[in-house]
Amino acid sequence: MNMTDAFYEYGRRDQVFEFLKPVQSPMLDVAKGYILYLEDISVSFDGFKAINDLNLYIKEGELRCIIGPNGAGKTTMMDIITGKTRPDSGSAWFGQSINLLNMSEPEIAQAGIGRKFQKPTVFEQLSVFSNLELSMSGAKGVFATLTARLTGEQKDQIDQVLAQIGLLDQRWLDAGSLSHGQKQWLEIGMLLMQNPKLLLVDEPVAGMTHQEMDRTGELLTSLAGQHSIVLVEHDMDFVRSLAKQVTVLHQGSVLAEGSMEQVQQDPRVVEVYLGE
Amino acid sequence: MLSIKGLNQFYGQSHTLWDLDLEVIEGACTCLMGRNGVGKTTLLQCIMGLLPVKSGSIEFNGAPIEKLISEKRAPMGIGYVPQGRQIFPLLTVEENLQVGLPARPDRSNKIPEFIFELFPVLAEMMNRRGGDLSGGQQQQLAIGRALAIDPKLLILDEPTEGIQPNVVAEIGDIIRRLNEEIGLTVLLVEQKLPFARKVADNFCILDRGRQVATGEMTALDDTLIKRYLTV
Amino acid sequence: AKKEDTIKVGVLHSLSGTMAISETTLKDTMLMLIEEQNKKGGVLGKKLEAVVVDPASNWPLFAEKARELIQKHEVSAVFGCWTSVSRKSVLPVFEELDNLLFYPVQYEGEESSKNVFYTGAAPNQQAIPAVDYLMNDLGVKRWVLAGTDYVYPRTTNKILEAYLKAKGVDAKDITINYTPFGHSDWQSIVADIKKFGSTGKKTAVVSTINGDANVPFYKELANQGISAEDIPVVAFSVGEEELSGIDTAPLVGHLAAWNYFMSVEADENDDFIEAWQAFVGSDKRVTNDPMEAHYIGFNMWIKAIEKAGTADPAAVREAMIGISVPNLTGGYSAMMPNHHITKPVLIGEIQDDGQFETVWQTSGLVPGDAWSDFLEGSKSIAADWQAPLMCGNYNVKTAKCSGQNY
Amino acid sequence: MALALTSSAHGTVVEEPLAADQFNQGLTLLGSKKYPQKEQAVRLLLASKDPRTQTILQMLLDGQLYRQKKTNAVVFMQKAEDGATHVAPLLVDGEINRSYAGLLAVKKRSVKRVGLNNALRKQIKQGLATLGLAAEDPANRAAAIEALIGELTPETNGLLVERLALETDDDVRELITIALAVDNLNKESTDLAADIAVLADSLQPTARNALVSFADATENPELKQQAEKALARIDQKVKYSGFAETLFFGLSLGSVLVLAAIGLAITFGVMGVINMAHGELIMLGAYTTYVVQLLMPNHIGLSILVAIPAAFIVSGVVGIAIERFVIRFLYGRPLETLLATFGLSLILQQAVRSVFSPLNRSVATPDWMSGSLMINPVLSLTLNRLYIVLFCLIVFALLFALLRYTRLGLQVRAVSQNRAMARAMGVRSSRVDALTFGLGSGVAGVAGVALSQLTNVGPNLGQAYIIDSFMVVVFGGVGNLWGTLVAGLSLGVANKIMEPMAGAVLAKILVLVFIILFIQKRPKGLFPQKGRSAED
Amino acid sequence: MSVQSQNVFNRATVVFLGTLFVVAVLVPVLNMLVSPDSSFHLNTYTVTLLGKYLTYALLAVAVDLVWGYLGILSLGHGAFFALGGYAMGMYLMRQIGDRGVYGHPLLPDFMVFLDWQELPWYWLGFDQFWFAALMIVLVPGSLAFAFGWLAFRSRVTGVYLSIMTQALTFALLLAFFRNEMGFGGNNGLTDFKELLGFNLQSDGTRIGLFLCSALALGLGYLACRFIIASKLGRVSMAVRDAESRTRFIGFKVEYIKLAVFTFSAVLAGIAGALYVPQVGIINPSEFSPLNSIELVVWVAIGGRATLYGAVIGAILVNYAKSYLTVAMPEVWLFALGALFVVVTLFLPNGLVGLFNNLKRKQKATAEEANA
Numbered sequence A: 001m002n003m004t005d006a007f008y009e010y011g012r013r014d015q016v017f018e019f020l021k022p023v024q025s026p027m028l029d030v031a032k033g034y035i036l037y038l039e040d041i042s043v044s045f046d047g048f049k050a051i052n053d054l055n056l057y058i059k060e061g062e063l064r065c066i067i068g069p070n071g072a073g074k075t076t077m078m079d080i081i082t083g084k085t086r087p088d089s090g091s092a093w094f095g096q097s098i099n100l101l102n103m104s105e106p107e108i109a110q111a112g113i114g115r116k117f118q119k120p121t122v123f124e125q126l127s128v129f130s131n132l133e134l135s136m137s138g139a140k141g142v143f144a145t146l147t148a149r150l151t152g153e154q155k156d157q158i159d160q161v162l163a164q165i166g167l168l169d170q171r172w173l174d175a176g177s178l179s180h181g182q183k184q185w186l187e188i189g190m191l192l193m194q195n196p197k198l199l200l201v202d203e204p205v206a207g208m209t210h211q212e213m214d215r216t217g218e219l220l221t222s223l224a225g226q227h228s229i230v231l232v233e234h235d236m237d238f239v240r241s242l243a244k245q246v247t248v249l250h251q252g253s254v255l256a257e258g259s260m261e262q263v264q265q266d267p268r269v270v271e272v273y274l275g276e
Numbered sequence B: 001m002l003s004i005k006g007l008n009q010f011y012g013q014s015h016t017l018w019d020l021d022l023e024v025i026e027g028a029c030t031c032l033m034g035r036n037g038v039g040k041t042t043l044l045q046c047i048m049g050l051l052p053v054k055s056g057s058i059e060f061n062g063a064p065i066e067k068l069i070s071e072k073r074a075p076m077g078i079g080y081v082p083q084g085r086q087i088f089p090l091l092t093v094e095e096n097l098q099v100g101l102p103a104r105p106d107r108s109n110k111i112p113e114f115i116f117e118l119f120p121v122l123a124e125m126m127n128r129r130g131g132d133l134s135g136g137q138q139q140q141l142a143i144g145r146a147l148a149i150d151p152k153l154l155i156l157d158e159p160t161e162g163i164q165p166n167v168v169a170e171i172g173d174i175i176r177r178l179n180e181e182i183g184l185t186v187l188l189v190e191q192k193l194p195f196a197r198k199v200a201d202n203f204c205i206l207d208r209g210r211q212v213a214t215g216e217m218t219a220l221d222d223t224l225i226k227r228y229l230t231v
Numbered sequence C: 001a002k003k004e005d006t007i008k009v010g011v012l013h014s015l016s017g018t019m020a021i022s023e024t025t026l027k028d029t030m031l032m033l034i035e036e037q038n039k040k041g042g043v044l045g046k047k048l049e050a051v052v053v054d055p056a057s058n059w060p061l062f063a064e065k066a067r068e069l070i071q072k073h074e075v076s077a078v079f080g081c082w083t084s085v086s087r088k089s090v091l092p093v094f095e096e097l098d099n100l101l102f103y104p105v106q107y108e109g110e111e112s113s114k115n116v117f118y119t120g121a122a123p124n125q126q127a128i129p130a131v132d133y134l135m136n137d138l139g140v141k142r143w144v145l146a147g148t149d150y151v152y153p154r155t156t157n158k159i160l161e162a163y164l165k166a167k168g169v170d171a172k173d174i175t176i177n178y179t180p181f182g183h184s185d186w187q188s189i190v191a192d193i194k195k196f197g198s199t200g201k202k203t204a205v206v207s208t209i210n211g212d213a214n215v216p217f218y219k220e221l222a223n224q225g226i227s228a229e230d231i232p233v234v235a236f237s238v239g240e241e242e243l244s245g246i247d248t249a250p251l252v253g254h255l256a257a258w259n260y261f262m263s264v265e266a267d268e269n270d271d272f273i274e275a276w277q278a279f280v281g282s283d284k285r286v287t288n289d290p291m292e293a294h295y296i297g298f299n300m301w302i303k304a305i306e307k308a309g310t311a312d313p314a315a316v317r318e319a320m321i322g323i324s325v326p327n328l329t330g331g332y333s334a335m336m337p338n339h340h341i342t343k344p345v346l347i348g349e350i351q352d353d354g355q356f357e358t359v360w361q362t363s364g365l366v367p368g369d370a371w372s373d374f375l376e377g378s379k380s381i382a383a384d385w386q387a388p389l390m391c392g393n394y395n396v397k398t399a400k401c402s403g404q405n406y
Numbered sequence D: 001m002a003l004a005l006t007s008s009a010h011g012t013v014v015e016e017p018l019a020a021d022q023f024n025q026g027l028t029l030l031g032s033k034k035y036p037q038k039e040q041a042v043r044l045l046l047a048s049k050d051p052r053t054q055t056i057l058q059m060l061l062d063g064q065l066y067r068q069k070k071t072n073a074v075v076f077m078q079k080a081e082d083g084a085t086h087v088a089p090l091l092v093d094g095e096i097n098r099s100y101a102g103l104l105a106v107k108k109r110s111v112k113r114v115g116l117n118n119a120l121r122k123q124i125k126q127g128l129a130t131l132g133l134a135a136e137d138p139a140n141r142a143a144a145i146e147a148l149i150g151e152l153t154p155e156t157n158g159l160l161v162e163r164l165a166l167e168t169d170d171d172v173r174e175l176i177t178i179a180l181a182v183d184n185l186n187k188e189s190t191d192l193a194a195d196i197a198v199l200a201d202s203l204q205p206t207a208r209n210a211l212v213s214f215a216d217a218t219e220n221p222e223l224k225q226q227a228e229k230a231l232a233r234i235d236q237k238v239k240y241s242g243f244a245e246t247l248f249f250g251l252s253l254g255s256v257l258v259l260a261a262i263g264l265a266i267t268f269g270v271m272g273v274i275n276m277a278h279g280e281l282i283m284l285g286a287y288t289t290y291v292v293q294l295l296m297p298n299h300i301g302l303s304i305l306v307a308i309p310a311a312f313i314v315s316g317v318v319g320i321a322i323e324r325f326v327i328r329f330l331y332g333r334p335l336e337t338l339l340a341t342f343g344l345s346l347i348l349q350q351a352v353r354s355v356f357s358p359l360n361r362s363v364a365t366p367d368w369m370s371g372s373l374m375i376n377p378v379l380s381l382t383l384n385r386l387y388i389v390l391f392c393l394i395v396f397a398l399l400f401a402l403l404r405y406t407r408l409g410l411q412v413r414a415v416s417q418n419r420a421m422a423r424a425m426g427v428r429s430s431r432v433d434a435l436t437f438g439l440g441s442g443v444a445g446v447a448g449v450a451l452s453q454l455t456n457v458g459p460n461l462g463q464a465y466i467i468d469s470f471m472v473v474v475f476g477g478v479g480n481l482w483g484t485l486v487a488g489l490s491l492g493v494a495n496k497i498m499e500p501m502a503g504a505v506l507a508k509i510l511v512l513v514f515i516i517l518f519i520q521k522r523p524k525g526l527f528p529q530k531g532r533s534a535e536d
Numbered sequence E: 001m002s003v004q005s006q007n008v009f010n011r012a013t014v015v016f017l018g019t020l021f022v023v024a025v026l027v028p029v030l031n032m033l034v035s036p037d038s039s040f041h042l043n044t045y046t047v048t049l050l051g052k053y054l055t056y057a058l059l060a061v062a063v064d065l066v067w068g069y070l071g072i073l074s075l076g077h078g079a080f081f082a083l084g085g086y087a088m089g090m091y092l093m094r095q096i097g098d099r100g101v102y103g104h105p106l107l108p109d110f111m112v113f114l115d116w117q118e119l120p121w122y123w124l125g126f127d128q129f130w131f132a133a134l135m136i137v138l139v140p141g142s143l144a145f146a147f148g149w150l151a152f153r154s155r156v157t158g159v160y161l162s163i164m165t166q167a168l169t170f171a172l173l174l175a176f177f178r179n180e181m182g183f184g185g186n187n188g189l190t191d192f193k194e195l196l197g198f199n200l201q202s203d204g205t206r207i208g209l210f211l212c213s214a215l216a217l218g219l220g221y222l223a224c225r226f227i228i229a230s231k232l233g234r235v236s237m238a239v240r241d242a243e244s245r246t247r248f249i250g251f252k253v254e255y256i257k258l259a260v261f262t263f264s265a266v267l268a269g270i271a272g273a274l275y276v277p278q279v280g281i282i283n284p285s286e287f288s289p290l291n292s293i294e295l296v297v298w299v300a301i302g303g304r305a306t307l308y309g310a311v312i313g314a315i316l317v318n319y320a321k322s323y324l325t326v327a328m329p330e331v332w333l334f335a336l337g338a339l340f341v342v343v344t345l346f347l348p349n350g351l352v353g354l355f356n357n358l359k360r361k362q363k364a365t366a367e368e369a370n371a
Ligand SMILES: Nc1ncnc2c1ncn2[C@@H]1O[C@H](COP(=O)(O)OP(=O)(O)OP(=O)(O)O)[C@@H](O)[C@H]1O
Pocket: A045, A046, A048, A049, A050, A068, A069, A070, A071, A072, A073, A074, A075, A076, A077, A118, B132, B133, B134, B135, B136, B137, B162, D531, D532
């Protein structure tokens, strides 16, 4: 490439300067079939061990249910994966090549990990529509957002998600005035817009009716395959209906793993979690 | 025990509750049901005085309370477990439980022992900040906190949300026990039918801010469920 | 009132903010002087009318208000300002609109504007005589020059430093210290002064500490056991008004240099005090040096109007030079061609009733020097607003007039 | 003699009269306007050895003598109820007039106090000190000797030697030894080695000065070395005292900061109200002190103690009023409390200007708070500061206990964390709010009492402290009283450590820069709120 | 939140710019073309006053951008304003040349006076307007950038950030007071003579400065609108409402904040630069923390997060000050203080909120009438 070409390349209108481009995370490498590796993770708060030598592997495209007593460390585990909490020891890899422990929350999110929080958190003073718009995958740098314009395609995508989560009528409402259940849906919608490789879903059906639960279940099942999903839930009917691999967490480490049937049989699980 | 008539409530311009009636019978457990966003939480907040009502009456034990300021209602014997737990995040578990003690009729300033029997985890976590507890632990704390004021009427907004199955079952048992043994009246918002069926005597269904059906739990049949509780 | 009926006088003193503490009194003084003049029938048959504004201790606001007084209210002269920065801020306005400012506070000099009359002391009318007194009468050998960090103390200290050195004081016997406005924690500094003064040589503090910082300063001196007999402090910004807000017991014996003390024995002074106390309705209120400056300035202005036969600022400006009026210490003060006036210099010791006891006094009047003879840059500058020079900043060496805005 | 020199410098000195007339002539001369005459008068009075001299000189020192302008006669003056001025002759039948017999009404400005200047004052004090060598109270004797150190005349030297033989008090003995040693050094006489040894143990500046000049002047190498060793030893001790002094300065500055901030730690830290009028509440406390002193002019010592509860009540009530009429409507809109309270601060300032005038008000320091606690001659802790440090700690401890161990404390915290839920639990939030805000404001008022002892009592008092107060609360960690205490004290000490090196202004700038950088490391202050809830 | 706000030229913006334009045309006309005797005549004093208000308005817009839309309550924005002002002041000082009182060809008077022998390095270049103009943008911008870089990266938020901004301006206040700093100490910079060759005391220059202020306000306003209407604006609001949540959907919050904060500081700097030649002095009291707090009060009075509210607030409060300090010099602080309290209590969304409420009510009654 000669100078003029290089110069031309540099000045192309459809091109941005290198340093203005969003930081691309190293390519997600799932050659071994696993998308998430958590190894020997421990974390404690003021001396209280919330996660204790936790090991967990998630396959690509898998839908994994995590259950376990209150305080077992499920949410904390998600905090670690998404960069909110730094573990005291252990390692966490996204695919083979991405070390999650070196990354900040937005980098992790951009690398392709999306999360729905246990306590629904949405942007209360933005409209439902904007909540979805902001969550949409794509460039998130300062300059990119300053110049971003919604394409028709993107609008359709938002509409589609709005329909999916049943908030079409509320699209211009401030998210803050949604009811608890509606906020749960909106969070799910935001997750969909993000279109992440790995979805972490913390108690999505809390506060939903049975039927809504079913719909959520269908949604999640349909997403699995394309996406990997880690789901935390206390509703056993819901977990059972998904009929997938289940991991039981207790006192910060894995107590049992297997299908729902297997886990149900485990007396330890029954004792600490399921009850009679 | 609690009787609501013709209640109307607005959020700014939007009319949320419409001429709503509700009867909570003394000593019984009434379950308030309805889809997301129909106004269940709003109704409970009106009862607690946390939201202003536009019109209608709320009577507790025959006394009108709709004009009363919020903090007068707890001492009358109404315990409230809000949706989303609303723990005081920086108070310790113990302090969370102590906050309501002055509202107890006997003015005792000791946390009743039975709360720790019900929720042993609270005893374990006595000196931790409420906000640090896990979601489910907070929920247990919220129930314990409401019970600490020795209420006559206990109002619970989706109390099983986020709680592990064996504790859910236990909470069910506890509600029944409190209800049966000490005659505690309960008003419950619950989405999960099996749980509702297990603990409640009566039901009341809301739809878009209106009361659309009410009766004994046994009368809650598939048609009603299909019409008002499925999407 | 219709324009023609009255002669308007602008009063530009802060009534709120940090400077209100000093300036409010001057506003009242002006109101009193105007009222008294009106009782005498005004001037040129017209009544005087005060236009009071509050520049709120905000320097840009001073300029804005000055402009408003002149352009909107069409005043014939303005009496105002306290801090030098406020004067600097309004100066271009007065020069542009060719109006008159009477500035009543002791200041650092190095200025002579066509449109300003400086009725307060220039450094040679306050600082130098005070140092002379300390050196000759008290035998002071070691000097602490303590000031608030702004231009008045900086200039004064520079002049004093040069002066002391010229008098053979060793550099290590001079220490200079600057603190910010409103400085309130003087522990370390006073401890240092104490150490500096404990070498056996007689030590004195020359204080150009401003306003609010004085109270904690003197309190700390007293608490650390430094009395006026050990290390006297001579201040240039502490007057009767300031003392009225201080528990004076620990201050007794410290000094101040001014051109007027309330305790001065003179008939004019007795009358003035009586009038003032009647005007404010309290026989507890004190008088002070800047009030006297306004008294002088106002009377000069009246006399100049009478001489010029008009209140027109340009005419009055020219008539001002040479006007002489009684001051409150029993003599006369005259306006000189450099727009400064002649004054006696008095040194007083603080008494526990908040008054000063005059302990020393110049034998005659000292003319205010706009450009200090002790500063390298201004030695050769002279100010003379009479023809033919007509310049406030005339360099005798280069025979050039610079820095003028007219 | 220095005195003689100064007086003769001023011209005519009246011829010394015979001893019998000395007293009377002295008294007459005292009425003169001119200082040389007055100095002469004092000298005459002292020389007369008249028993009345001591009383008269003391009265002169206390400003109780007046002179009539017309006659230049020294008289008593008294103000009557109606403000009229009365005078009475000083001597009646040769005795000092104690009954004010013969009062005569005169014009107010026709009498004038007999003025003093420093030279005169020193002369009188030294005269009295010589008379005071035999004083009963050892402290008075000590003071008399201290006044003499380095200024001994052969005559006073003799007096001291006599005294040393009689003296029983150890401290006074030591002082006398030092005074004599200094005198000996100056004269380069007798047993110099012993004198140096005496001075090496003394931290008196005069002792050190004597050693310095001796070391410079002496030609005896042995003695020179000895003197230098002694000096090194003294300097070492002085250095340690310097450290202690800096620490004390820092702690005392720190406790002022803590006192000013601690009320804010409640209204802002706990309740979340950005109270810009906090400084004005402090100011009200200071003005309360002033008013209390006006009301009990004869009990200044007691007035401060009365002012503390009074200021607490005044500022507390104003605080409650502010809460009831303004803040109450703004819960849940914390930023707007900034706006409203900013307005209130302007109003309060102007109100004080209107009521008390824009001038500063004078608040007296009671005797028990003036002076200092002498640790050694180069280290003394000023009493007012010492009391303020203690006071600060007491206030802190009380508040801490109140918030931590009382029901009100629990309710305050509950309301501030979740108002709606606290109400649903039966907490009377409006009462709690009012009480808490009143408490925080009251404490601000109490801080004002302390500040009135250190600085100006004027309309600008509050503004001077508001910025620092917020800084301290935030630096310590919002909502944490310990944080406020530690932050205030450490900022004070840091400031004072840097001040000698960098100067007052630069030290303050450095402290600010330090805070800004420190917050990068601890974004929630020194003692952050911990836990999950604090994270998002 | 509606579709409306995603349009740069929403109704409010059009009305605002229109009004500004009319004022910008009318003021010079009334000043120059209308005879001084007419009651419609605006004297130059008023023109300059209006120009000053406009610079304040621009400053308020800058504050509103970060406070209203980004949730950063800056209690130190006055610092950026003052820095811009100082940069301009330094240029104006250099323009004096040898016309100072000491007639030194290079050094400003205060340096001659303090015995400085040569111009400090940081004064070099300020004799060129382009350089000064660059500094007006760069100095406040870089300070904001450096400060923001530190603070946002360490996630200093809320009151902690507010108080740190206050500490920043306080430190600068003390620093600029120091005469050693070389910025004229307490007196600051004054006695300016000309700007770009135009005599600062001439009426034409005054009008020119007024027009520049109006232009700057218009452009600054538009730029802010452009940001707010963009996705960046919505991200900012998201940051304001739930900062950490924004991170989890992939936004690097610190960069967003840094960009907007820095831009806002630049606006403030420009406002300061236009302010100085109109008032004729810049001194350290502009750094006073209370000044910065007052700024926030202007915005709140007008109505937070509306931009035009900030403009209204700034102009109203300053007009009130100008008016009251003459009309009731002794008690005007009562009036101003009461204004602040009353607005907060009764107009939770500022004057703009009141206006919107009235409009809504009108609409409601109109609808009722129609029904
Ligand atoms: N920041 C923190 N400080 C102190 N303790 C914490 C903190 N975060 C979590 N913990 C503790 O760690 C434990 C695990 O909490 P976590 O929220 O992960 O549980 P969980 O499995 O999600 O429970 P649940 O099902 O009830 O949501 C809890 O006991 C909690 O109190």
